[in-house]
Amino acid sequence: MTLAPETTDLKVQLQLEEGGPDWFTVCDLSRLVPGRGVAALLPDGRQVALFRDRSGTLYAVDNRDPFCGAAVLSRGLTGTHQGRPFVASPLLKQRFDLVSGQCLDDETVRIATYGVRTA
Amino acid sequence: MTATEGATPTIVLVGHGMVGQRFLEALAERGLTATHRVVVLCEEPRPAYDRVALTSYFSGRTAEDLSMTDMAFIETHGIELYVGDPAETVDREAKKVVARSGRVFAYDTLVLATGSFPFVPPVPNKDAEGCFVYRTIDDLLAIEEYAATATTGAVVGGGLLGLEAAGALKGLGLTSHIVEFAPRLMPVQVDAGGGAALLRTIEDMGLTVHTGVGTQEIVVDESGAVTGMKLSDGSELATDLVVFSAGVRPRDQLARDCGLTVGERGGISVDEQCRTVTDPHVFAIGECALAADGRVYGLVAPGYEQAETAAATIADDESEQLSFTGADLSTKLKLLGVDVASFGDAHGAAEDCLDVVYSDSRAGLYKKLVIGRDGTLLGGILVGDADAYGTLRAFTGSVPPVAPESLVLPAGAGDSVQLGPSALPDEAIVCSCHNVSKGTIRGAVTEHSCTTVPEVKKCTKAGTGCGSCVKVLGQLVTAELEASGVEVDKGLCGCFSQTREELYEIVLALRINTYQDLLDRYGRDGARGGDGCDVCKPAIGSIIASLAPTIGASGYVLDGEQAALQETNDHFLANLQKNGSYSVVPRIPGGEITPEGLIVIGEIARDFGLYTKITGGQRIDMFGARVEQLPLIWTRLVDAGFESGHAYGKSLRTVKSCVGQTWCRYGVQDSVRMAIDLELRYRGLRSPHKLKSAVSGCARECAEAQSKDFGVIATSNGWNLYVGGNGGATPRHADLLAQDLTDAALIRLIDRFLMFYIRTADRLERTSTWLERIPGGLDHVRDVVVEDSLGICEELESLMTAHVAHYADEWATTINDPEKLARFVSFVNAPDTPDPVVGFVPEREQIKPDLPLLTIGHRPLEGSAQR
Ligand code: SRM
Ligand SMILES: Cc1cc2nc3c(=O)[nH]c(=O)nc-3n(C[C@H](O)[C@H](O)[C@H](O)COP(=O)(O)OP(=O)(O)OC[C@H]3O[C@@H](n4cnc5c(N)ncnc54)[C@H](O)[C@@H]3O)c2cc1C
Ligand code: SF4
Ligand code: FES
Numbered sequence: 004m005t006l007a008p009e010t011t012d013l014k015v016q017l018q019l020e021e022g023g024p025d026w027f028t029v030c031d032l033s034r035l036v037p038g039r040g041v042a043a044l045l046p047d048g049r050q051v052a053l054f055r056d057r058s059g060t061l062y063a064v065d066n067r068d069p070f071c072g073a074a075v076l077s078r079g080l081t082g083t084h085q086g087r088p089f090v091a092s093p094l095l096k097q098r099f100d101l102v103s104g105q106c107l108d109d110e111t112v113r114i115a116t117y118g119v120r121t122a
Numbered sequence: 123m124t125a126t127e128g129a130t131p132t133i134v135l136v137g138h139g140m141v142g143q144r145f146l147e148a149l150a151e152r153g154l155t156a157t158h159r160v161v162v163l164c165e166e167p168r169p170a171y172d173r174v175a176l177t178s179y180f181s182g183r184t185a186e187d188l189s190m191t192d193m194a195f196i197e198t199h200g201i202e203l204y205v206g207d208p209a210e211t212v213d214r215e216a217k218k219v220v221a222r223s224g225r226v227f228a229y230d231t232l233v234l235a236t237g238s239f240p241f242v243p244p245v246p247n248k249d250a251e252g253c254f255v256y257r258t259i260d261d262l263l264a265i266e267e268y269a270a271t272a273t274t275g276a277v278v279g280g281g282l283l284g285l286e287a288a289g290a291l292k293g294l295g296l297t298s299h300i301v302e303f304a305p306r307l308m309p310v311q312v313d314a315g316g317g318a319a320l321l322r323t324i325e326d327m328g329l330t331v332h333t334g335v336g337t338q339e340i341v342v343d344e345s346g347a348v349t350g351m352k353l354s355d356g357s358e359l360a361t362d363l364v365v366f367s368a369g370v371r372p373r374d375q376l377a378r379d380c381g382l383t384v385g386e387r388g389g390i391s392v393d394e395q396c397r398t399v400t401d402p403h404v405f406a407i408g409e410c411a412l413a414a415d416g417r418v419y420g421l422v423a424p425g426y427e428q429a430e431t432a433a434a435t436i437a438d439d440e441s442e443q444l445s446f447t448g449a450d451l452s453t454k455l456k457l458l459g460v461d462v463a464s465f466g467d468a469h470g471a472a473e474d475c476l477d478v479v480y481s482d483s484r485a486g487l488y489k490k491l492v493i494g495r496d497g498t499l500l501g502g503i504l505v506g507d508a509d510a511y512g513t514l515r516a517f518t519g520s521v522p523p524v525a526p527e528s529l530v531l532p533a534g535a536g537d538s539v540q541l542g543p544s545a546l547p548d549e550a551i552v553c554s555c556h557n558v559s560k561g562t563i564r565g566a567v568t569e570h571s572c573t574t575v576p577e578v579k580k581c582t583k584a585g586t587g588c589g590s591c592v593k594v595l596g597q598l599v600t601a602e603l604e605a606s607g608v609e610v611d612k613g614l615c616g617c618f619s620q621t622r623e624e625l626y627e628i629v630l631a632l633r634i635n636t637y638q639d640l641l642d643r644y645g646r647d648g649a650r651g652g653d654g655c656d657v658c659k660p661a662i663g664s665i666i667a668s669l670a671p672t673i674g675a676s677g678y679v680l681d682g683e684q685a686a687l688q689e690t691n692d693h694f695l696a697n698l699q700k701n702g703s704y705s706v707v708p709r710i711p712g713g714e715i716t717p718e719g720l721i722v723i724g725e726i727a728r729d730f731g732l733y734t735k736i737t738g739g740q741r742i743d744m745f746g747a748r749v750e751q752l753p754l755i756w757t758r759l760v761d762a763g764f765e766s767g768h769a770y771g772k773s774l775r776t777v778k779s780c781v782g783q784t785w786c787r788y789g790v791q792d793s794v795r796m797a798i799d800l801e802l803r804y805r806g807l808r809s810p811h812k813l814k815s816a817v818s819g820c821a822r823e824c825a826e827a828q829s830k831d832f833g834v835i836a837t838s839n840g841w842n843l844y845v846g847g848n849g850g851a852t853p854r855h856a857d858l859l860a861q862d863l864t865d866a867a868l869i870r871l872i873d874r875f876l877m878f879y880i881r882t883a884d885r886l887e888r889t890s891t892w893l894e895r896i897p898g899g900l901d902h903v904r905d906v907v908v909e910d911s912l913g914i915c916e917e918l919e920s921l922m923t924a925h926v927a928h929y930a931d932e933w934a935t936t937i938n939d940p941e942k943l944a945r946f947v948s949f950v951n952a953p954d955t956p957d958p959v960v961g962f963v964p965e966r967e968q969i970k971p972d973l974p975l976l977t978i979g980h981r982p983l984e985g986s987a988q989r
Contacts, residue, residue, distance in 0.1 A: 030950045038653065038686030039693070041950040048958070053950070056653050057638070067959075072976025073702035074959045078690040082655030084616065086648070091656040093690035093698055098656070 017043065017051055017063055018118030029053065032121055035061070040077035040090065042066050051117055052077035054101060056088055062101035063117035068092045070112070130159045133436065134219050134227050136209040136376065137235035138164035140173055141408030141425035143190050145235060146201060148433035152442075155199035161227050162201060163219070165208035166258060169196075174422055176262065180290045181858040182821065182828060182835065182844070185259050212380040214401055231403055231436055234377060234390060235429075238370035238409040238420065243278070247340035252348030253364045256287045265365065269294040272362035276300075276351060278337050279367035280307040282455060287365045288329055293861060295838050299330045299359060301337055301351070311453065311464040312488075312503050315481050319488035319505040323460050326486075332359070340364060372410045372418050385412040394445035396432040405432045415448040423555050423587065424449035452518075452554055454511045460486065461508035461901075466501025466518040467492050475500055480530040489530040497521040502530075509898070512594035513543055516550035516560065543594045544601045552594055555587025560598065567602040575599050593897060614885065615657035617641060617649035622810065622885045626665050630881075635675035636683055637662050661885040663687030664772055667808035668880050671924040678935050679808070680942050691770035694946070695933055696752055701971035703960045704752060705745040706732070707769035708759050709805065712779040712797035712817075713740030722762040730755055733968045739776035739814070741767060746969055748960050750953065753946050756933045765931035768806060772886075774813045777801035778826065782819030782836070789819030791836030796865070797825075800834070803869065804876065806929045810883040810892075813876070828856045831889040832872055837861070841868045845875055846900070848890035857893070857900045860908060870919065874907040877918035 015035065016026040029043045035055035043051045043066075050066035054077075066074045071094045079090040081101070088101040098107040099114055106112035133149070135142055142162065149155050164170075169191035179188065196203050207221045212232065219227045240255035242248050252272075254265050269275065275291035277284045280302025291298040300307070306317025307324065321331055336354040343349050350360040372389040374382075382400045383391045389412025391399045396411065398404045408425040412418050419425060424446075431444040452465035470477060470492045478491045487506035491514070494500050499517050504510065510529060522529065523545050543552070548561035566572045566581045575596050579585045585592045613619035618641075620628070625640070634640050640662060642650050663684055670677040676684065679692055691697050696704035708723065723742055727734045730751055732744040747755055759765075768774060777800045780786065782793030797817040804813065816825035817834040827833025833844040839862040847856030860871055883892040893900055905911040907918070936942050947953040948960075961972035 034944070034950050036686055036945075038659075038683075041945075042948060042957075044949040044952045044955060050949075050957075050959075071700060072959070072973075073700060074957055075690070075698065075702045078693065078698070080656040080659055080689065081653060082617075082657075082659065083649075083652045084655060088653065094700065096656070 013121045015053065015061065016120050016122050017045070017053075018120075019045065021118065026118075026120065026122070028122075038081055040079065040081070042074065042077040050074045052079075052090065053119065054081055054088075054090060056081065060088075061119045061121065062088060063119040064090070064099060064101060064104055065115040065117075067114070068094055068097075069106075069114055070095055070097055076114075130157065131230040132159040132161060132228060133231045133233065134161045134163070134209075134229040135233045135235060136163050136219065137237055137373075137408070137410070138162050138166070138170045138191075138203065138205075139235060139237045139408065140170060140190065140422050141237070141429050142233075142235035143170035144426045145233060145407060145429035145433055146199075147195075148430050149436070150195070150199045152433055152437040152439070154433065154437055155201060158230075160199070160201045161229075162203045163207055163209045163221055163227075164203060164205045166260070167206045168259065169193075169203060169205055171259065173257075176256075176259070177286045177290050179259065179262050180266075180293045181842070181861075182823070183855070187855065188259065209376060212376060212404075214380050214382075214404065217403065229403070231405070233432060234398075234404065234406040234410055235408045236373040236376060236410045239373050240366060241369045241371050242366045243337065243368055245337055245339055247342050247348075248366070250340050250342045250348050251346050252362060253340060253366065255366050256283055256290075257370075262290075265290070265363070266294065268363055269296055272296055274299070274361045275363040275365065276359060276361040277365045277367055278351075279369065280304070280331065280333065281310060281367065281369070282308060282453075284365075284367035285324070287367050291363070291365065292327070292329060296363065297330075298328075299332065299361065300324075301335060301353065301359070302331070302333045303336045305334045307331065307333065308462065311462065311468065312505060313469060313490065315479060315490065316462075316464075316488045316503045316505045319481065319483055319486050320460065320462065322483055323486035323506065370409065370420060372412070374410055377406065377410075382406075385416075385418070387418075388412070389418040394431075394447055395435040396428050396446055397435065405435075407432050413446060413448065417448065419449060419451075421449075421451065421453065426555070427557065450554060452515050454508055461504065461506060461511075463504040463508035463511040463515075464502070465511065465515040466499070468501045468503050470500070472500055478526045478530060480527075491526050491530055493526050497526075499526065509593075512552070512591050513546070515554065516543070516546050516552050516594070520547060520550070543597045552598065553582075553584035553587065553591040555591075556583040558582050558584035563595065563598050564602050567599060568606055572599070573603060573608070592899070596897060613646070614661060615655055617645050617652070617654050617658045619646050620644065622661055622665070623882050625662065626669075626881055629662075629665050629673060630669055633673045635666060635670075635673045637666070637687055638683065657885070659687040660689045660692075660772075661810075663692075664808045664810065664885075668925070669921065671928040672921055677928045677930065678932060680932070680936065689770075694749060694752065695756075695766060695770060695936060696747065697770045699745060699971065701960055701973070701976055702749075702957055703745070703971065704747045704749060705743050705769070706747055706752070706755055706759075707737070707741060707743050707767040708764035709767040709801070710741040710776075711801040711805075712777055712794050714779070714794055714798065719762070719764070722759070722764070726755055726758050731962075731969060733970065737769075740778045741776060743769070746962055746971070748948065748956050750947050750956065753937055753943050757937050760931070760934050760937060766806075766933045771806075771808060772811050773806060773808045774801065774804040774815070776814060777804075778814075778816035778830075780817075780819050780824035782817075786819055788822055789836065790838050791819055791841065793817040793819035793825065793834075793836055796834060796836075796841070796868075799865075800869075800872070803926055804872075806932070807876065807880075807925055809876070809880050811886050811888045813889070829853065830856060832856075832875060834868065840864050843868060843871055843875075845903070846890045846893035848888050850888075852890070854890040854894075859900070859904060871907060873922035874915050874918045875903070877921050878903065878907055878914075881918075 013032040015029045019025040040052050040054045052066040054062045079093045081090050089098040091098045104114040104116040171188040207223045209219050211220045240257050275296040276299040277288045280300045288298045288300045307320050339352040341350040374384045374390050377390045390406035391412045392406050394414045396405050407428040428446050431446045434442045434444040454463035474495050476493045480489045489504050491502040492500040546560050550560045566578045572578045585595045612621050666675050727744045733746050735743050737743045777797040779794045779797030783789030813831045815832050816827040816830045818825040818827045819836050829847045829849045833856050835842045841863045842861045843859045844856035845859045848854045948957040961975045962969035963972045
């Protein structure tokens with residue numbers, strides 16, 4: 004894998020309301036390193052963790068680690084578990100499904116997810 | 123203090139040595155400490171300690187380390203222990219013991235466990251100043267003190283203890299001689315061939331051996347101190363110090379004085395229950411006893427068996443009738459680093475038996491098996507390589523399933539075979555210290571569902587004595603688990619079926635330098651082409667980083683794909699704290715820092731409002747930095763000459779040092795210089811887990827080197843290297859790997875040791891657990907890195923050389939790389955906005971995280987299950 008800077012000027016956009024019409028532009032796609040995340044700040048103060056996997060698929064979940072309270076999920080390691088993409092919190096390592104927000108290590112915990120696209 | 127009629131019955135134990143202590147444990151296990159008053163008279167100034175490991179005192183173990191007595195055990199069981207108060211007389215009529223202090227104890231049962239005393243041949247001046255024996259900790263303290271003013275030492279007696287004593291004298295820096303009356307060393311354990319192999323190896327170590335000569339007189343100067351000894355061949359040997367190690371004699375004087383029968387050559391006569399033949403109320407166990415088979419046993423395992431027998435007899439439990447009818451004299455020792463083992467009928471005393479011998483005196487190898495007419499293995503002797511001891515001992519008394527000669531040939535020669543323990547019958551005794559059979563060990567796995575060696579050790583006690591059976595134990599446990607269908611998937615994680623060690627070999631051999639390449643070619647079926655997981659990514663990231671220069675990968679952990687493999691701490695080159703802020707730890711090699719350096723750190727901490735603390739690793743940690751402040755802080759640190767301390771990495775942390783010779787009145791080498799050299803050499807080296815080190819300037823060990831992954835202690839001749847130490851949750855004292863090394867030899871050995879660890883350890887396995895896990899343990903590691911038994915040392919050294927040559931400070935690289943710097947922001951779309959969750963409140967004139975900020979409007983913190 005090489006990390007040649009993107010030559011396109013695609014932007015990453017987040018959906019502000021689930022199913023809603025408003026998309027919020029966050030950054031250039033080139034800022035997302037495959038396998039790593041970045042944090043984005045929404046206009047209302049919410050924090051979102053954005054990820055890009057090896058195949059180019061984007062994911063967006065709440066940035067806050069519900070177990071510890073710190074806004075750090077964007078800094079976790081990603082991977083796949085039984086075919087599901089996940090991020091592991093860098094604090095106490097609980098994993099969260101990037102599509103559903105479900106915690107894989109505690110079924111009672113789920114985090115918010117966001118619609119994400121490039122434009 | 124006398125027991126009155128009708129009161130609780132009293133057991134008085136005379137002698138608190140190894141066997142006495144075992145007897146107390148056996149009493150407690152059978153509930154006898156609850157029903158009896160138990161009194162112990164202990165002559166030495168300290169309670170029972172590990173006499174077998176006595177010599178390890180000279181390689182750094184303290185008197186406390188050697189202790190076998192847990193005071194909580196003594197107290198819980200209400201045992202009355204009188205330390206430093208020996209029994210002086212026994213009145214069997216009145217059933218009373220009088221101690222030196224004048225205390226009188228009435229007994230119902232008396233147990234004598236008085237051990238042995240060293241035999242000193244009646245030569246003129248044997249009690250002169252400078253003459254010692256080798257039996258107790260006090261003996262060692264006296265030798266150590268006297269040796270400080272001596273240059274030469276001689277040991278009288280070339281048996282097991284004599285060789286240990288000679289090794290100890292050499293370790294104290296003396297030129298050492300061994301004088302043995304018999305024509306060979308260790309006459310009791312080995313035969314002429316074995317003695318020759320041993321002699322060669324021991325002479326190679328720089329000890330001088332005089333066999334076939336007796337000591338006739340100790341020569342003294344006018345003040346009465348030793349200056350030499352006259353030998354039976356007419357020669358005189360100049361020496362400042364003499365240690366007598368000419369055998370031991372049972373301590374049976376107390377028994378003689380009270381009319382108990384003793385053997386012709388000493389030893390208190392007992393029956394198969396260890397009861398004295400004279401008095402049913404008196405028992406004798408351990409080295410002072412003459413067993414029913416007419417022998418006095420000078421080893422600890424038979425003594426333990428006697429202790430159990432006596433306790434079972436006193437308990438008088440129908441269901442447990444033990445008797446002691448004799449014991450196996452098998453021993454495996456490591457003498458001065460040489461393996462020596464003898465088992466069964468080692469000298470071929472049985473009629474009509476045959477020998478199978480392999481001997482290579484160049485390599486110091488000698489192996490002999492004694493075989494009966496019908497092919498039964500009767501015994502044997504191994505010198506130089508005793509790996510097969512555990513299996514061979516267990517096969518003794520049966521016909522081994524393969525030809526005996528194939529068992530003694532070295533691996534690789536002819537048709538040598540490694541006879542696996544799976545071929546053993548269930549009755550075979552695997553652990554002779556605790557008399558544990560193969561069947562019992564298998565039962566621990568199949569019936570008590572133990573799945574690891576430590577669990578089996580705990581469950582069966584096997585392997586907790588001399589340790590010589592642990593290798594076989596490990597093989598049995600694995601074989602049993604596999605047989606019982608427990609699929610032991612040793613794969614690293616769901617993505618790779620290989621172990622970390624196997625992946626390392628693949629990466630190195632095929633020069634694979636990206637994670638994706640490795641995953642796509644060697645991952646499990648479903649994982650190829652995927653994204654990997656949080657277990658294998660950092661583990662493989664670490665392998666790639668360790669080997670970077672050799673496999674053609676970038677040595678910078680944030681380069682390209684490597685950035686995506688790193689744990690968050692390595693990714694931000696700082697340690698993440700609970701509120702999302704980071705801590706900053708610059709390297710302070712050896713803990714040495716200039717006032718200017720301190721001022722720079724102080725100024726930076728003040729300007730950024732950081733909390734500062736002196737760490738346990740002799741440096742300074744600054745906490746509370748937000749991610750976007752890290753590059754600013756590091757720009758100033760790098761400008762002032764600091765570099766990354768890798769407090770975040772699974773890599774070298776610190777090499778602590780004491781002030782050493784430069785300032786300290788005791789120091790014998792420059793420990794600070796060495797600590798700095800080592801820290802600079804190994805900085806940045808990525809490894810399976812973190813690596814810690816320390817260098818002490820003398821044996822007082824102010825730098826705590828023996829708690830480190832590799833620790834160095836100065837000696838007057840150079841450096842001693844210890845490995846496998848650990849603080850943390852499961853502390854472990856480091857083991858001595860090599861002694862009296864020069865600077866260059868020390869560094870070469872550490873290079874090899876670290877690279878061998880990096881190559882073979884599991885992920886997140888500290889050197890301590892690695893050393894306990896790998897087959898063969900310390901001995902194997904020593905063979906590989908000191909003796910180069912695998913022929914890989916050159917490669918290990920060149921890997922380290924490449925690492926050292928390519929080291930670059932990763933913070934300096936980062937602050938000069940705008941693309942990497944762009945990642946150090948709280949928000950990708952608002953680089954100047956700090957994360958509002960990262961807040962602080964004052965405490966003790968500094969700051970601490972504002973924790974309520976973390977919980978506002980959200981779930982409380984509980985349920986944070988850790989993986
Ligand atoms: C800062 C410090 C405590 C202090 O205030 O003194 C510290 C702090 C941490 N230690 Fe430690 N350890 C510190 C000295 C020690 C020591 C003492 C020493 O090194 O002499 C030990 C015992 C010695 C040893 O490791 O054998 C120690 C044994 C541990 C362990 C247990 C390791 C083990 O093998 O059991 C962990 C957990 C781990 O690594 O898995 C740990 C982990 C940690 C971590 C990294 C936990 C974490 O992941 O957040 C802490 C974060 C530090 C930070 O954020 O900056 N720390 N830690 C010390 C830093 C020393 C330095 O200058 O680098
Ligand atoms: C350097 C060394 C290395 C050894 N290596 C090995 C080895 O590798 N393998 C092995 O199997 N064995 C080894 N041995 C032998 C082993 O240590 C002994 O077999 C074992 O200690 C015997 O235990 P014991 O309790 O009978 O005697 P001891 O351990 O000698 O204990 C007897 C105690 O009784 C005390 N005592 C004596 N008289 C009285 C009294 N009147 N009142 C109160 N207390 C009294 C003594 O002071 C002593 O503390 C070694 C011994 C030494 C010295
Ligand atoms: S270890 Fe020895 S040299 Fe170092 S400070 Fe302590 S006493 Fe001095
Ligand atoms: S044989 Fe000594 S511990 Fe097992």
